[in-house]
Amino acid sequence: MPYDYDDQNIFAKILRGEIPNDTVMETEHSLAFRDITPQAPVHVLVIPKGPYVCHDHFAAQASDAEIVDFMRLTARICATEGISPGEGGEGFRVIGNAGEHALQEVPHYHLHILGGRNLGALLEKQ
Ligand code: AMP
Secondary structure, eight states: OOOOOOTTSHHHHHHTTSSOOOEEEEOSSEEEEEOSSOSSSEEEEEEESSOOOSHHHHHHHSOHHHHHHHHHHHHHHHHHTTOOGGGTOOOEEEEOOOTTTTTOOSSSOOEEEEESSOOOOSSOOO
16 A cells, blocks of 8 residues: 655644754755654754655655665764764664554654664663
């Protein structure tokens, strides 16, 4: 079943300028801004400007230009936030939630970039 994008989601409203955001960096196809409820000293969300619901939707349907722009922006954020091991930082985690089992709250594709502290295990033990 194809994804059905809801343009009333909060990130769509941010992209339209209807609600404010704490922008870290913006490119032609993507926007990075600070999470309103940070889970770590660095917690930046990176979103494409196009109408994609989650990771597989974006990876399958976005143009090459959108995908490259998005991925390169994540790298720039890691470097400028000082969390890239390749730049002397202490590391980070990138998380992309999709659907119910991942508890995705906002149905506009986004990656969480988290760092600035030890982030612990990947998942809680069941
Ligand atoms: P997810 O569960 O992966 O969909 O994560 C959605 C994230 O969006 C959560 O970490 C929220 O804290 C964050 N969030 C929700 N509304 C806003 C907003 N207006 N500005 C910044 N971050 C937000």
